Amino acid sequence: MSTTPDIRIQACNDLLINPQGDFVLYWMTAFRRVRWNFSLDRAVEWASQLNKPLVIVEPLRCDYRWASERFHQFILDGMSDNDTQLELYPVTYYPYLEPKVGAGKGMLNAFAQHACVVVADDFPCFFLPRMVEAAAMQVPVKMEKVDSNGLLPLRATDRVFSKAFHFRQFLQKNLSTHLDDLPSPSVLEGVRLTRLQALPSILTKRWPRVDFPYFSDVLKTILIDHKVLPTAQLGGALVGEEKLRTLLAYRLPHYSELRNQPEQNSTSQLSPYLHFGHISVHQVFHELIEQEEWSLASLSEKTKGQREGWWGMSANAEAWLDQLITWRELGFNMSSKQTNYDQYASLPEWAKTTLAEHADDPRDHLYSIEEFEQAQTHDPLWNAAQIQLVREGVVHNYLRMLWSKKILEWSPTPQDALAVMIELNNKYALDGRNPNSYSGIFWCLGRYDRAWGPERPIYGKIRYMSSDNTARKVKVKNYIETYSPPKK
Ligand SMILES: Cc1cc2nc3c(=O)[nH]c(=O)nc-3n(C[C@H](O)[C@H](O)[C@H](O)COP(=O)(O)OP(=O)(O)OC[C@H]3O[C@@H](n4cnc5c(N)ncnc54)[C@H](O)[C@@H]3O)c2cc1C
Structure with a gap:
């Protein structure tokens, strides 16, 4: 089992673990996946260490700005994948779909009353940081948030980068020390956890579990934007992984040449899966380096912020990594450090x-x-x-x-x-x-x-x-x- 790097873990309150609690609670709100996820790794570590069952709650609120059938459907596709995958393991997975505004209020706190410790996702954008901060003030036990956003931990620097060039240069000097710290591809494989017999009925009655075959009907009745319709694109880890395989097999060899051509469909189309946490950048990176037969020894010693040549991979892989890592994580750097990033x-x-x-x-x-x-x-x-x-x-x-x-x-x-x-x-x-x-x-x-x-x-x-x-x-x-x- 992997050990989650300290730099990715942050205490959200000053409370202690409750050793009498019934379970460890992972409150999954951003890294909505069961593989390659530091938050899940951390929750499994706690469950093993305390010898307690693990409960994973994946809630979906209906009152956030821009909530629509499109995004709900995509997230629910992912929940359905998680449900199928987690059936194989001795954990309690509890997906929850808020049926009306305010119905989910108090849910985390109520679950946390039974928990030893709460692990949450540390996503630096939109309403999520405020939500986690507010929740940490309410729960009666220790709560931690874990950063599973990018290859570079958010707290690896205090600097806010105003140019991609300077960020690239920083990455070239500092990223290599974090490249071996990967989340586990399948942390639940082979792990021995006690299974919770059942959640208290007071919880499950008030906040019923998503009934997957019927969620599309329920969706129609929720107060979200019904004019923004679901697209043909299915959400979830499985489709995300399929997109990654397509990129690696067919698109990457022409990425530099064709990536700017709108008619060519030559990019990965991974951004929705990365956004909803259905796929991890660590998995993406790992599968890319396997294909490239790459190791840390290939890194160039020249760290001048150059766009090509630092990784020591094929030119197409380097061009793609510049988007996936330099540009993607540049945005995470700013939003995690500058509260007015959207002003x-x-x-x-x-x-x-x-x-x-x-x-x-x-x-x-x-x-x-x-x-x-x-x-x-x-x-x-x-x-x-x-x-x-x-x-x-x-x-x-x-x-x-x-x-x-x-x-x-x-x-x-x-x-x-x-x-x-x-x-x-x-x-x-x-x-x-x-x-x-x-x-x-x-x-x-x-x-x-x-x-x-x-x-x-x-x-x-x-x-x-x-x-x-x-x-x-x-x-x-x-x-x-x-x-x-x-x-x-
Ligand atoms: C006006 C504007 C709005 C944008 N809004 C978003 C947005 O809401 N969400 C979003 O994820 N990206 C946004 N981007 C960046 C970029 O357009 C998308 O990330 C990219 O088109 C996603 O397609 P892909 O997954 O096929 O990318 P690929 O080319 O396959 O790249 C792989 C990954 O690298 C990252 N990436 C690629 N290009 C960029 C970029 N220019 N900046 C930052 N990261 C990048 C994405 O995570 C992407 O999935 C925006 C760009 C512009 C100019």
């Missing part, structure tokens, strides 16, 4: 200054949030990206950049533009509400970027993008046809 004020000074200087520039086109949402702009490529977002819950990275740049150009102020980007991204994108939602959106307004010339109306020195240039650089004809508005 306009957090933009770099140069960006705020140049945007302010151009705030009153005349706009050729101005759209309301409803017009943006309904893809009613004059620009067929922009509309196609918005239609894909609404229909499928994803947009290709290259077009996502164009999408947000144009919202800046066609909004009355940069602050209005930011509000529209956050609202539409987080309402429709399966991978939204993530540190990378904010890195991506704020990048379009200057975060992690530099000033560019020539200075232009509205954008000032912010990097500019146009649909015409995009159409010259990447193929979009079929894309526009596929995502055209329905014919009247």
